[in-house]
Amino acid sequence: MTRRTGARVVADMLDGYGVTHLFLVPAILRRTLAELERHHPHIERVVTHGEKAAAYMADGYARVSGRPGVAAAQVVGALNLAAGLREPFLAGSPVIALTGGRSPATKFRHVYQEIDDLPAFDPVTKLNATIDHADRFPDMLRHAFRVATTGAPGPVHLQIQGNEGQLDTEATDAEPVVEPDFARVPPIRPAPEDERVSAVLALLAAAERPVIVAGGGVRSSGAGPELVALAEALRIPVATSANGKDTIPGTHPLSAGVAGTYSRECANQVVARADLVCFVGTSTGSMTTHFWAVPPVGTAAIQIDIEPAHLGRNYPLRASLAADAKAALARMLALAPHHRQPDRAAWLAEVDALRAAWRARYREVLTSDAVPIRPERIAGELTAGLPGDAVLVVDTGHAGMWMAQFHDVTTPQQSYLRSAGHLGWAFCAGVGAKSAAPDRPVVVFTGDAGLYYHLGEIETAVRRKVGLVTVVNNNHGGNQSKRGFDRAYGGQGTEQSRELWTYRDVDFARVAEEMGALGIRVDRPGELAPALDRALSAGRPAVVDVHTDIEVVAPLPVS
Structure with missing residues (x-):
């Protein structure tokens, strides 16, 4: 029987399940990362600037590829990773989260950074378990992939002993057994009677x-x-x-x-x-x-x-x-x-009459030449300008409302991914989606409020050469909140109430350029189509910063 480290078991099993990217904030599973470099160099190790971003990237990867996305963080960052798992849990997306955990030798002794964070994963996972012996790596990893992909897909968390998961340095006789059927969604298709x-x-x-x-x-x-x-x-x-x-x-x-x-x-x-x-x-x-x-x-x-x-x-x-x-x-x-x-x-x-009436009602704003730009015009340009195999990744809030109402998927080959409720998800998910589908155009639609959440991950996309396009509805505010604050102030907001949902007018095209991406500022509607074409053909991360009308809010739903 061949003795091997737990790290080699983990590395071989990730490869066996077809994992191509590991999204992480170090330091976690350092020995496993070294084994990946030595034996499976095609598995990319994507170091992010935050644990939530790593979870969101793994989520976007999973939704495009149909394979579980894998994210990892050391014990001090585990709660941030748990926060990121809310999104794939609500959206039904298979993400496998690996974190460090406490060691029995030092529990309850006030070890640096020690908190029992395992319970925090219970509400946001289908399986929340620990690995406390190197012999358990094979069966627990198999179980993680099985649970993540079967039934309604969802996240799984494995806490690995050691603040950095140092259990992977220990030797084991266990074999790295893989079940290929559970490498993608859905592995089992229950048929009806x-x-x-x-x-x-x-x-x-x-x-x-x-x-x-x-x-x-x-x-x-x-x-x-x-x-x-x-x-x-x-x-x-x-x-x-x-x-x-x-x-x-x-x-x-x-x-x-x-x-x-x-x-x-x-x-x-x-x-x-x-x-x-x-x-x-x-x-x-x-x-x-x-x-x-x-x-x-x-x-x-x-x-x-x-x-x-x-x-x-x-x-x-x-x-x-x-x-x-x-x-x-x-x-x-x-x-x-x-x-x-x-x-x-x-x-x-x-039905045709209702559809036609809707299009007639909104035709003017979908084609509006108004300056500042109306967000509906962005939606219309994305409908017309996205390639037939594009992936569109959409944030929640106003971004989700604009795209759900005014954008159309035009071919069966296009993909549409949307946030299940977490603002700031879209850019990171777009990085993961493009990692999973490098040959497909990937376009993110978010607002300035959404982009601010993980602005530093533009550097990650540049460093990893992830050539996604991000279209920013930049109205220097979170104006989905406008109606609510106006109501709170008796029907008409005040200058002070606007402080609760407005920001400085920032040029994200310049910010993107400073980080090494292509930045394109758009101030007039006629500039939208050529800017999108230029960004799609750039071959590197691009941010299209569209300056829009802060007073325009999305229509309310009818019932």
Whole structure:
């Protein structure tokens, strides 16, 4: 039997699972990093300026590649890494976090930097466990990949003994065993029973105004083609959650848009008018349903989800399928010819009218030549200017509202990644996405408030030669808060109240240039398209700093 260090086991297993990048703040697993350099130099070690940034990069990597992203930090930074795991936990993204942990020899002796941070990972992981003996590296790493990828994907945390995970220096007889099936999402596709599929199809056939609401589970299952084919076969319109926006192109005749709180109003109107809603791969949370008002509770509903616990949680169901989205939609498509569909011409005409009315209402702002620039114009330019295989990574807050409402995915090959609620996520996630897909154009859309969170990671992108493009809606403020503060001040904000949501007017193009990136400042709408083209062809990190109107706020959702 061959003796090897725990570090060699970890390095070999990361390679065996197809990991290509490790995002970390040192010092953690130093011996493992050395083993990666010696034996698996193709695995890139991306050193970040913050633990949260490392988690977000691993998240973006996972969402684009379908493989678990790996992030690591020493014990003093573990709580920062836990904070970063909130995002992939809420979004259902497979991230494996490795941190240092306390040593039994020094526990409770006031060791430098010692805090029992293991409990902090419980709320933001599917598995939170420790490795306290080098022999346990193989089975615990296998378990981590298995848990992260099965069912609804999500983060896993392994705390490795030693403040820097020094357990990896110890010798072990354990073999680095890999289970390739669990190297990507989804490793297992539970299929529905035909009897239950037929019950779902019968309900859809009996409905006059059905709608499908597709969520992130459709995206992680890779079920977009099956979703579109089924919608076309049954002649049913499709709305999506923000997390499922790229499961059907926004330009498709059956696409109603993003529903919920960060939504396109015609999508909410379609879902609210439906007499049967078929939820697929969505946990029917508050953002997708605008706090359960779209559709109102009591609307006839069907739900398809890989997690049985999600079924019927927020809406009483007429039928359900506990199954992988791709497997379920494919089986529905196969059995659909046995269920005659009614004439839905009137319903589809109504949907078309709602879509057309929305486009007519906002055509002027989408093409506006106003200075300062309107954010809707940025969304329109991104719809028109992104390559057919681009990845668009979008922050939360106003950035998420502008893109959900006014941007369209135009091809099935484009990807749309959005924050599940953490401002500042997008830039770091974009670095991870571009690391996972170096041959695809990756564009980040954020505001100045979002970019400030992890501004230093521009240096990381430059140092690692990660050629993503970042478009900044720079209105020198967090003006999503404008309405709320105006209300708090009796309906009209004061000069002092504006101090609570405004900043200095900073030129991020100059900041980017100082860090070694390409910086392009845009002050007029006509400059947007050439700036985007220049940034996409730059071959290095680029920041397109678009100076916009601070008084323009996104339309409120309808219900």
